[in-house]
Amino acid sequence: MPDRNIIRSLFVETPSVPGNLGKVATAIGMAGGDIGEVETVQVGPTSTMRNITIHCDDHEQLEQVLSAVRELGGGILLHTVSDDVLRAHEGGKIQMKSRLDIRSLADLRRVYTPGVADVCRTIQEEPDKARIYTSIGNSVAIVTDGTAILGLGDIGPLAGMPVMEGKAALFDRFVGISGVPILLDTKDPDKIVETVKQISPTFGGILLEDIGSPHCFEVEARLKEALSIPVMHDDQHGTAVVTLAAVISACQSAGVQLKEASVGQIGLGAAGLAIARMFRAYGIERVYGADKSEVAKERLREFGGEPVDGLSQLMERADIVVATTGVPGLIRPEWVRPGQVILALSNPKPEIEPEVALEAGAAYAADGRSVNNVLGFPGIFRGVLNARAREITHPMLVAAAEAIAGYTKKGELVPHPLDPRVHQEVAQAVETVAIQQKSSIQ
Numbered sequence: 001m002p003d004r005n006i007i008r009s010l011f012v013e014t015p016s017v018p019g020n021l022g023k024v025a026t027a028i029g030m031a032g033g034d035i036g037e038v039e040t041v042q043v044g045p046t047s048t049m050r051n052i053t054i055h056c057d058d059h060e061q062l063e064q065v066l067s068a069v070r071e072l073g074g075g076i077l078l079h080t081v082s083d084d085v086l087r088a089h090e091g092g093k094i095q096m097k098s099r100l101d102i103r104s105l106a107d108l109r110r111v112y113t114p115g116v117a118d119v120c121r122t123i124q125e126e127p128d129k130a131r132i133y134t135s136i137g138n139s140v141a142i143v144t145d146g147t148a149i150l151g152l153g154d155i156g157p158l159a160g161m162p163v164m165e166g167k168a169a170l171f172d173r174f175v176g177i178s179g180v181p182i183l184l185d186t187k188d189p190d191k192i193v194e195t196v197k198q199i200s201p202t203f204g205g206i207l208l209e210d211i212g213s214p215h216c217f218e219v220e221a222r223l224k225e226a227l228s229i230p231v232m233h234d235d236q237h238g239t240a241v242v243t244l245a246a247v248i249s250a251c252q253s254a255g256v257q258l259k260e261a262s263v264g265q266i267g268l269g270a271a272g273l274a275i276a277r278m279f280r281a282y283g284i285e286r287v288y289g290a291d292k293s294e295v296a297k298e299r300l301r302e303f304g305g306e307p308v309d310g311l312s313q314l315m316e317r318a319d320i321v322v323a324t325t326g327v328p329g330l331i332r333p334e335w336v337r338p339g340q341v342i343l344a345l346s347n348p349k350p351e352i353e354p355e356v357a358l359e360a361g362a363a364y365a366a367d368g369r370s371v372n373n374v375l376g377f378p379g380i381f382r383g384v385l386n387a388r389a390r391e392i393t394h395p396m397l398v399a400a401a402e403a404i405a406g407y408t409k410k411g412e413l414v415p416h417p418l419d420p421r422v423h424q425e426v427a428q429a430v431e432t433v434a435i436q437q438k439s440s441i442q
């Protein structure tokens, strides 16, 4: 079952004679490796240097690929093997930088003391002006207690930092928001809520990330109640938005009425319960759910879903199957029914590989790399910050899902996350609803 999670860069020298790159490619492929990018670094009269990115399933396969290239001979040399993913993380992925140049004493006095004192007084007199004269209105805290980092489990906040930095990088790249990772050295809901409340004046919004269930439900609800800035647990609502978008697209392509389809949700934790709730709130009558925890299944019942006992039973009943358990390979190919939609969303490895599900008869299949909350959270926060909304509401989330589905190319499930337009579409849709909701309250 291919995972392709091991990525390495091979620096290879080949004689400058046609056919040698082909020999290297064949050796890599025959040993089971996939080739990603090939960068020609130098073409000389006698030899050519290239960086070849390869993807392997596991370390054993990587060793086979390396041996195959080393054994080629005929002047083909494997000089170095580097881990590009680790290298990209050296020094961290984000930094805080000044937006102003400080070169002269005049700059110093304007940016810092004594000039800054007047700005402080202005904000003291009119706190709303902090939105204009500070970065608060464009900053979002990315808060984790490290209890459900991707599908890796409770690995602690420090080990979760690369994910939080990743979310911050995506905020910056797609919607120009400053995301600030906050690692909490506690799993106690009271302490989490209290700490986030105390630091909240620094931010225009709070993104809760990779906080495990069930305490994530209480933490989010209490913070939403206590704070007058938008709070969203990404693994719940960001994921639910993108999943709804994907099933809207799948049903449109298949000519099926979504509200009449039956949906099976495997894993009813943070992501799974929110997805099931979103489906029910969207008007889908038949939402089945399975989880190894009886308490999680009972929670589904509270939101109008129907717990089922076994996974094979769920697979039998559902037209659309979504899995968020964190358990790779949980869905057996023989359970897949012809024509089913299978979204196995666990990261870093899905419950069934999309190609395996398609081979087993699924009409559409995707994993958590493509159906990913990266398509949701940047635009959702851009929209609410633009509108100065005090909360993120269900209609805003539905608008975000419909915006993503509306921007999806025919035959695909979701847009490409690097397409900047999708984030703008989401932001615009959320901002529009936020402004409508504000004016209907006034």
Ligand SMILES: NC(=O)C1=CN([C@@H]2O[C@H](COP(=O)(O)OP(=O)(O)OC[C@H]3O[C@@H](n4cnc5c(N)ncnc54)[C@H](O)[C@@H]3O)[C@@H](O)[C@H]2O)C=CC1
Pocket: 148, 149, 150, 151, 152, 210, 211, 212, 213, 234, 235, 236, 239, 266, 267, 268, 269, 270, 271, 272, 290, 291, 292, 293, 296, 323, 324, 325, 326, 327, 330, 345, 346, 347, 348, 367, 368, 369, 371, 372, 373, 374
């Ligand atoms: N693609 C995406 O955008 C996203 C993917 N995810 C992925 O979803 C997975 C779960 O994340 P969370 O919901 O935050 O974690 P969580 O810990 O809150 O929930 C996991 C749930 O799966 C259940 N479960 C575990 N093993 C099971 C099994 N063998 N059979 C049935 N149920 C089982 C657990 O009891 C729990 O209720 C992770 O792998 C995460 O990476 C989460 C958020 C976004």
Ligand SMILES: CC(=O)C(=O)O
Pocket: 149, 150, 151, 210, 234, 235, 346, 347, 368, 372, 373, 374
């Ligand atoms: C994408 C994401 O948030 C997760 O896998 O937890």
Ligand SMILES: [Mg+2]
Pocket: 150, 209, 210, 234, 235
């Ligand atoms: Mg997450």
